[in-house]
Amino acid sequence: MQYELRTQVIDPPRKTFDHLVRRYGDRPASRYEEGTIDIQAKENFHYRPLWDPAHDIYDEAYSAFRLTDPYSFTDPRQYYYAPYVTSRAAMADAVAATLDYLDSRDLLSRLPDAWSSVMGELLVPLRHYESGAQMVSCDIARFGFGTTITQCAAYAAFDRIGNAQALSRVGIALGGGTAELLADAKTRWVEDASLQGLRRYVEELFLEKDWGRALVRLDVADRLVYGLFFAHLDDAAIDQGAGSYSLVAQHLSSWFADQRKWVEALYKAWVTDPGTGAANTQLLAVTTTEALAAALVALGPVAARADELVGAAAAASLDATATTIRDAVAALTA
Amino acid sequence: MKQRYEALTRDLDWEPSYVAKSDVFPHTEFEGIKIHDWSKWEDPFRLTVDAYTKYQAEKDKRLYAVLDGFAQSQGHLTLTEASYLNAMKLFLQGVTPLEYQAHRNFAYLARHLNGPGPRFAALCQSIDEMRHTQTEIHTLSNYNKYYGGFHNYLEQHDRVWYLSVPKSFFDDALTAGPFEFLIAIGFSFEYLLTNLLFVPFMSGASFNGDLPTMTFGFSAQSDESRHMTLGLEAIKFLLEQDEANVPIVQAWIDKWFWRGYRVTALVAQMLDYMLPRKVMSWKEAFELYFEEQMLGGLFQDLAFYGITPPKHVDDAIAEKEILSHQVYWTLYQFSHAAAFTTTFPDADAQTWLAENYPGTFDKLYKPLWDKEARNLENGGRHFVRGLPQLCQVCQIPMLFTEPDDPTTLCQRESVHNGEKFQTCSNGCQWIFEREPEKYVQAWLPVHQIYQGNCGGPTVPDVLAWYGIQEGDGGEYKGSVDDTNWKSWHNAADHSHIGSEA
């Protein structure tokens, strides 16, 4: 049967689910909140993992970083699955449009040789860095504590594969439509002296069992990598008449701006937590400082090679980013 | 497409040289599975990130448009009856949290499997399962505003006795190694049993006017086809990599078939008793989706690898005509302690049951309902006040009967470290005795109540701890939902604008 309801208004007895009412009061909840808050199981886990009987399935002890209430952190972008994929579909469209344009005007083959080398030798091999970042992000998505955090990490992991694929596409385009340059880039990732520090950094990061520390260590390297390739070299490319480098770089730089929104928000939640804030601050400062030292060692040769190729003061830019990070750490502990 | 996909996805991997590979992938050796060549993993879908986001965004756009339209037009009033929503309460409380568990553990596979091909497939599935979690919540959120039983589903999944059945099932999978998880969830859950676990809820929705759930279900199923492929690819890959993998995989199939099959007991009673408008009987679904498609089809194909049908499958076949009746009869008597309601099957329902279960209903179960009819006449609807004993493995109350005798309760006992443990069936006993150290850890709701860990010693204490409110459970007739449903329909304009859909 179907009924037509003319003007009847039914007052719904409930606005949302109990756990949201307990947390936010009796008000309607957003789709982000309904789909995210308190979703991770909280208690009465039946068995311990065979591969780690010391922990529960979800266990805050997987990291030294703690939040008194894990849901004090929420994603400033309010991404649940639907808005997330919608935003990424648009990003992918934009990347495709750029690549089509580069292709149709044959712009990549018209790059100055030195810039062509920057792309082939340094930029395209970063697809492996992105792939490593995916694995690290997946560890955070599994072992992180609280759905607001792990959801961001899971989407970030997927983004990383997207970035790797976008860089691969650049490699294919640069290689005149073949995968040759990708094979070449892999050899470089494994063998080139200038890339070994970065590869080592990623491999060592795979062994980090504390997801919070892993997140910070990845973020520190990201800030240096993205600062160098997609901000500094982007500018330099425009100055030196390599506009197509910049056309590619804009997409990764806007992705990174989006990525850092949730990471910064998480840092803020960590350091301002009324119960655990002091310990988190200390931990964040130490971890960042250690990671920065290691990341600078890893990226120094990359910047040096870029400078050899295009003389763009890349090494100086790396130092400038490092100073920004150090200042942020100093502000934390001040 | 294949080459492009391989270039984009596969070659991302490299051999680590600054750290040991076994430290990078520390979980893929202890289960005894041998993999010689990870590149042999085939991913027939060859979906890249741009194609994935494009199609998924399109699917969600369509789905949320339906949800919004339904909510705005008070679509809930066009359901067959409010009692239909009991199936959806069970779904939100029992299944949605499992989607989320799958999300988390496919992220684990996307990190811890050694090959980039399976890692990427697992990553896609991980975020798909997040999609299912959220679209299910968003689909059912609208019903929660008007009907009981939905409002505290998350806490209840962690606490309530009948929900420890699905929870312990998935906890079991998450605490296993990555390969066992692949067989448990990727293969057994997503391929072998999906048409008995997931699809019946969606068919029930389509037969009972629940357009949002139906739309959600179809939309999710298009992801499931990828998940089924991953599950099948996983099993083929493990079997082809090394002959020594075959007996390990076989034992996992044996375990996870029975483990998953026991969870479907909740689905069986839903199909036969909870839907106002029936789709098909449990027996028919079991015969079509399991006996015909899986035993008659899939296992014929798997025989090539030396895989045989699951152990204890004959016990499952033997109980296909009694399962749903036994389970519903138990839930009927315990629903005062549940977040769904039950009711006496009326004359039409009993006729349908007799027609669909000619060998068992009239003989074995009708007499129970006849007796209950007399109770009802005397104003004494029957509820059991005690607490049932639960199976140590599947955690269902010990209500099942001997495989060859539907009148004798089946009770198996095992001793571990001098302590006795009860299981409900040969299948559960076999699972227990294979890994007793695991199953002795189980958080059994009834034990926990006796130990005072569930809010207090009395039934009202426990129900308060479950967050169960007036109208969530017990008898449907005269319940809050029933009363509201009637008053909303009386207030509505009853001019028919269409006949039965």
Added chain:
Amino acid sequence: MRITAPGRLVITRESVEERLGREWETHEFQLAIVSYFGHIKEWDDDEIVIAWDH
């Protein structure tokens, strides 16, 4: 709607395009399927093959 075929089932881009009267990518198949049974052997730009390969 349910389609079954003994042993092997092939969906080609060409035949779908012919029937739809528009361009069709094989990936779009995912928007249309609800469930399937069998083994997806091939999925490329031109066709989808469901069959066992042994």
